[in-house]
Amino acid sequence: MAAHNGSDTFDIGGELTVHRLGYGAMRITGDDVIGTPDDEAGAVDIVREAVEMGVDFIDTADSYGPGVSERLLGEALSPADDVVVATKAGLLRNSEGEWLPHGDPDYIRNQVLVSRDRLGVDTIDLYQFHRPDPDTPFEDSVMAFAELKDDGFVDHVGLSNVSVEQLETARDHVEVATVQNRYNVAHRDDEDVLQACEEYGIGFIPWYPMAAGDLGEVGDDLRAVADSHDATRHQIALAWLLEHSDVTLPIPGTSSLDHLEENVAAAGIELTDQEYERLC
Numbered sequence: 001m002a003a004h005n006g007s008d009t010f011d012i013g014g015e016l017t018v019h020r021l022g023y024g025a026m027r028i029t030g031d032d033v034i035g036t037p038d039d040e041a042g043a044v045d046i047v048r049e050a051v052e053m054g055v056d057f058i059d060t061a062d063s064y065g066p067g068v069s070e071r072l073l074g075e076a077l078s079p080a081d082d083v084v085v086a087t088k089a090g091l092l093r094n095s096e097g098e099w100l101p102h103g104d105p106d107y108i109r110n111q112v113l114v115s116r117d118r119l120g121v122d123t124i125d126l127y128q129f130h131r132p133d134p135d136t137p138f139e140d141s142v143m144a145f146a147e148l149k150d151d152g153f154v155d156h157v158g159l160s161n162v163s164v165e166q167l168e169t170a171r172d173h174v175e176v177a178t179v180q181n182r183y184n185v186a187h188r189d190d191e192d193v194l195q196a197c198e199e200y201g202i203g204f205i206p207w208y209p210m211a212a213g214d215l216g217e218v219g220d221d222l223r224a225v226a227d228s229h230d231a232t233r234h235q236i237a238l239a240w241l242l243e244h245s246d247v248t249l250p251i252p253g254t255s256s257l258d259h260l261e262e263n264v265a266a267a268g269i270e271l272t273d274q275e276y277e278r279l280c
C-alpha cells in the first residue's frame with residue numbers, strides 16, 4: 001500500500017492548514033533545473049502521486065525551468081486538490097544555469113502575473129521573495145511583495161535565504177508567513193533564523209532538507225538510527241527535521257516515485273529521545 005502523509009499540521013499565516021511534510025518541485029524540470037524533464041507525463045504523475053499520498057504543500061519557483069515547474073504543477077493540480085502552492089520570484093536564469101538575483105519591484109510585479117497564469121490560479125497562496133538582491137534595496141523588494149498582498153494577488157508573503165536582521169526588516173512592512181532557508185541535520189548555520197521563526201510563529205521551510213544525501217559528519221549516526229528503524233538515512237534526516245521544531249515544513253524534492261514513497265513514509269517515523277539527541 002502507498003505511503004500516507006502522517007505528519008501533523010501547521011497553519012501558514014495562521015490560516016492555510018497544511019501537513020508539515022511537503023514536496024519540493026524544483027527537480028521535475030530538466031538537468032540543472034533548466035528546461036523540460038525527459039518525461040513530462042511522468043513528472044506530472046509524481047505530483048499527482050504526492051497529492052494522493054496526502055501531500056498538500058508544494059514548493060516551486062518561477063526560476064525552476066524557468067517556468068517549467070510551475071507549468072507542470074498547473075497541469076497536475078486542480079482546485080479540488082486543496083493543495084497550498086508556494087512559489088517564488090527574485091531570481092533570473094540563463095542557459096548556463098546561473099541563478100541571478102533580481103529583486104526589482106517592477107520585475108516582481110510582472111512575475112506574479114506570469115506565475116498566476118502558469119499555475120492556473122487567481123491568487124497565489126504563498127509568494128516568496130527568493131533571495132535578496134544586492135543591487136536593489138531589500139526594503140524596496142519587500143514592499144513590492146507587500147503591495148501584491150494588499151492588492152489581492154497573493155494570500156501570504158514569504159522570504160527565502162534571509163538573515164534574522166532581514167526578517168526583522170521585512171516584518172516592519174508586511175506580515176511574513178514563512179522563511180525558506182537552507183537547513184538540514186548536517187547543515188544548521190541558520191539555527192538563529194529557525195529560532196526567530198519559532199518565536200514569531202512563522203513557518204520555517206528548510207530547503208535541501210536531506211542535503212541531497214551529502215549528510216557529512218552525521219552520516220554514520222544517521223545510518224545507525226536508520227538501521228534500527230529499518231529506514232534510510234534520508235528518511236531519518238526528514239524525521240529529525242519534523243522532530244526538531246514545530247514550525248519546520250520540509251519540502252523534500254524527488255523525481256522518483258520510490259523516493260517519494262520513502263519521503264512521505266518518513267513522517268511516520270518516531271525518533272526516541274535518545275536517537276534525537278544522538279543527532280543533535
Ligand SMILES: NC(=O)c1ccc[n+]([C@@H]2O[C@H](COP(=O)([O-])OP(=O)(O)OC[C@H]3O[C@@H](n4cnc5c(N)ncnc54)[C@H](OP(=O)(O)O)[C@@H]3O)[C@@H](O)[C@H]2O)c1
Nearest residue numbers: 024025026059207208209210211212234252253254255259
Ligand atoms: N529557496 C531556495 O533558494 C531553494 C534552493 C534549493 C531548493 N529549494 C527547494 O527545496 C526543495 C528541496 O531541495 P533539494 O531538492 O535541493 O534537496 P533535497 O530535497 O535534500 O534533495 C533532493 C535530491 O535527493 C534525491 N532524493 C530525494 N529523495 C531521496 C531518497 N528518499 N533517497 C535518496 N535520494 C533521494 C533526489 O534525487 P531523485 O530525484 O533521484 O530522488 C534529489 O537529487 C526543492 O525542490 C525546492 O523546492 C529552494
